[in-house]
Amino acid sequence: MTPTAAWTELQTRLAEINTISQIASNLSWDQQVMMPTGGGADRGKQLSMLSGMSHARWNEPGLAEALDALSGNEASDLQRAAVRNTKRQHKRSTAMPKELVQAMSEARSAAFPAWAAAKESQDYPGFVPHLEKLVALTREEVAVLQEPGQDPYDVLLEPYDPGSTSASLDPMFERLGTELSSFLQAIQGKPAPGERPKGPFAIAPQQALHESLVPALGYDMERGRLDESEHPFTIGMGYGDTRITTHYYENDLLPGLGGTIHETGHGLYEQGLPKELRGTGAGQAAGMGLHESQSRFWENFIGRSRQFSEWLAPQINAHMGTSLTGPGLYAASNGVKPSLIRIFADEVTYNLHIVIRYQLERQLFSGQIEVSHLDQAWADAYEQKLGVRPAHVGEGVLQDVHWPQAYYGYFPSYTLGNLYASSLVKALEKARPQMWAEVQKGEFAGILSWLRENVHQKAHLMDAPDIVNAACGGQQDHVADFVDHIWARHGALYGVSR
Ligand SMILES: [Zn+2]
Incomplete structure (x- = not known):
């Protein structure tokens, strides 16, 4: 891929990812401002589907290929900045093993209600196992990145x-x-x-x-x-x-x-x-x-x-x-x-x-x-x-x-x-x-x-x-x-x- 073609390819792919994120923002705004409480469960599914779509796009080989072809061959400050920013996000989106992403997501979900309850009942020891888990998983993520x-x-x-x-x-x-x-x-x-x-x-x-x-x-x-x-x-x-x-x-x-x-x-x-x-x-x-x-x-x-x-x-x-x-x-x-x-x-x-x-x-x-x-x-x-x-x-x-x-x-x-x-x-x-x-x-x-x-x-x-x-x-x-x-x-x- 020539650097020019790679830039075009990268732009097309980023624009799509950007659009997915705009749709998610729309749903999230609605959730916090307009949505009746009954909509919560399905809204969760909708947002999770969009997040999966975005994750999949970050992981498509074409994106990595375009980034590789451009890297070191950037023709402008804009291209250099775009490559630097995109590489950072690309690494965070692709380097993490699937099991670790899943484990973190589950730990977060479990921790949220436990935190609310522990805060209410002023019970720190009760929340410590959750926090220990989150910190341990974060350390694993850090080790990967x-x-x-x-x-x-x-x-x-x-x-x-x-x-x-x-x-x-x-x-x-x-x-x-x-x-x-x-x-x-x-x-x-x-x-x-x-x-x-x-x-x-x-x-x-x-x-x-x-x-x-x-x-x-x-x-x-x-x-x-x-x-x-x-x-x-x-x-x-x-x-x-x-x-x-x-x-x-x-x-x-x-x-x-x-x-x-x-x-x-x-x-x-x-x-x-x-x-x-x-x-x-x-x-x-x-x-x-x-x-x-x-x-x-x-x-x-x-x-x-x-x-x-x-x-x-x-x-x-x-x-x-x-x-x-x-x-x-x-x-x-x-x-x-x-x-x-x-x-x-x-x-x-x-x-x-x-x-x-x-x-x-x-x-x-x-x-x-x-x-x-x-x-x-x-x-x-x-x-x-x-x-x-x-x-x-x-x-x-x-x-x-x-x-x-x-x-x-x-x-x-x-x-x-x-x-x-x-x-x-x-x-x-x-x-x-x-x-x-x-x-x-x-x-x-x-x-x-x-x-x-x-x-x-x-x-x-x-x-x-x-x-x-x-x-x-x-x-x-x-x-x-x-x-x-x-x-x-x-x-x-x-x-x-x-
Ligand atoms: Zn602020």
């Missing part, structure tokens, strides 16, 4: 954050943990800067508020939708169809707003991916960390800023009949309080939740810690880093679904998103000194077009660390950028300085 000399953890990291390694994350997360702990010490005992608006808040006006906010940020409603689901999410199901969901709370306005702005950030990224690259193997997002940088850019860096609060407060008042002021909303949005549950954590302590999980995962997969001791290690780490200790595993090691479903290597992307976003904001402030004045007026087009050009349009032509550094004009110290932001924003609100 691992390159000579590669750290086992890097194999886990790759599907979520291709291009990141534990060698780069270890010192970053260590330093971030120390810096944030000293920030917490500095504000210890200080009163919260503001009070959150008190409910109850009717859902219908909240909905109207959110529906006006999402397009105002630049999200294209002709190529997307906003719906409601139990857990907010974003899903792309074709070039012109990227959907987001949110969740409204009657007792508190802010989590719903934060969730909507977060998902809008994800949606803007998906909508900004270049049309001409779709299905090429390089047209997709460059990983979870970069995706999360886009959601957190809007949710935290823009959405919790003083200027955005000035712009948003009168709109909340108009819809909800409240009497919020810009400074009041700003202060209420930026309280910092160590707590046990990650998903309800503030912008500062959130990252300590992730540092703890990351360091425990590293210890788990390097054999320094046993699954049976993970609950204690977790509680000790929370006490040491956040000064709070879970009373039981339901608010401790069993709170998240990630480990009970064998998603190891996933957590770092949340904090990487915050770190990347802080460097992107710094670069944007330089490129666009008027940005904060624009935010205060509700003008987001200039900011969005900078993100489009420097992040979204790069799709997966480079790995995330390279995209962010290129956007920022060279290698960045993300931890320093993030910590500077925390002191500038939260330090000022709490009246402390370094």
Whole structure:
């Protein structure tokens, strides 16, 4: 096969796989937003059939032949990126023995209800055998995929954050943990800067508020939708169809707003991916960390800023009949309080939740810690880093679904998103000194077009660390950028300085 023919062949095959995945996304969106509960069993079969079809296509010899013929003979940056990305996924989809795939799938299915029950009854020992099994199977998967000399953890990291390694994350997360702990010490005992608006808040006006906010940020409603689901999410199901969901709370306005702005950030990224690259193997997002940088850019860096609060407060008042002021909303949005549950954590302590999980995962997969001791290690780490200790595993090691479903290597992307976003904001402030004045007026087009050009349009032509550094004009110290932001924003609100 000539390289030109191989490229055409590869494109045809990837486009098909892409279409299968879009159909699955469609069914999955429907399952979480529209489907009556009775549809569950058959929907499971439908999704499993599509996943089998996709797996079979990855395993067709023609795909491997095209990849081989192209590899080393790429004619452009696009082809090089597509081959690199596709090889990674091809290896994950084809290298695993069938028995191992089956065993993992069964272990996950068995673990899910057992996790829910153990969380409810606060019974860690009861869940340990499941977790041990999942970790053991994950170790087998790592052994299959691992390159000579590669750290086992890097194999886990790759599907979520291709291009990141534990060698780069270890010192970053260590330093971030120390810096944030000293920030917490500095504000210890200080009163919260503001009070959150008190409910109850009717859902219908909240909905109207959110529906006006999402397009105002630049999200294209002709190529997307906003719906409601139990857990907010974003899903792309074709070039012109990227959907987001949110969740409204009657007792508190802010989590719903934060969730909507977060998902809008994800949606803007998906909508900004270049049309001409779709299905090429390089047209997709460059990983979870970069995706999360886009959601957190809007949710935290823009959405919790003083200027955005000035712009948003009168709109909340108009819809909800409240009497919020810009400074009041700003202060209420930026309280910092160590707590046990990650998903309800503030912008500062959130990252300590992730540092703890990351360091425990590293210890788990390097054999320094046993699954049976993970609950204690977790509680000790929370006490040491956040000064709070879970009373039981339901608010401790069993709170998240990630480990009970064998998603190891996933957590770092949340904090990487915050770190990347802080460097992107710094670069944007330089490129666009008027940005904060624009935010205060509700003008987001200039900011969005900078993100489009420097992040979204790069799709997966480079790995995330390279995209962010290129956007920022060279290698960045993300931890320093993030910590500077925390002191500038939260330090000022709490009246402390370094
Ligand atoms: Zn997200």
